[in-house]
Amino acid sequence: MALVEIARVDRNLANIIVGRLESEGIPAVAFDGGASIADGSWLLIPVRVMVDDEDAELARTFLDAA
Template sequence: MALVELGRFDRNLANILVGRLASEGIDAVAFDGGTSIADGSWLLIPVRVMVDEDDLVQARRIIDAA
């Protein structure tokens, strides 16, 4: 299993996308969600949504259709 980046999103949208993908049976992980939260810059740092490389095409289809 190799993780690849599906995209970079604001923290809230990234977590919504992870849930949406999970509902379709695709495991996804949001990386960097807690980055710089202590100093208030979390809105400036995008969160990476990562999926297995074998699921990337299907995950993009799901995200594009949403």
């Protein structure tokens, strides 16, 4: 089991994607969401949406359809 990146987007969209994937039964996590909150530039650092490598193809298919 290894995590793979399926998207690199802003923090708000990453959280929406994670929620949608999880509602479809695909466990997902957003990495780096708090990386730059302290200096006020959180929109400049993209957040990585990660899923298990076994779920990556299904997750990408779901994202493409959305």
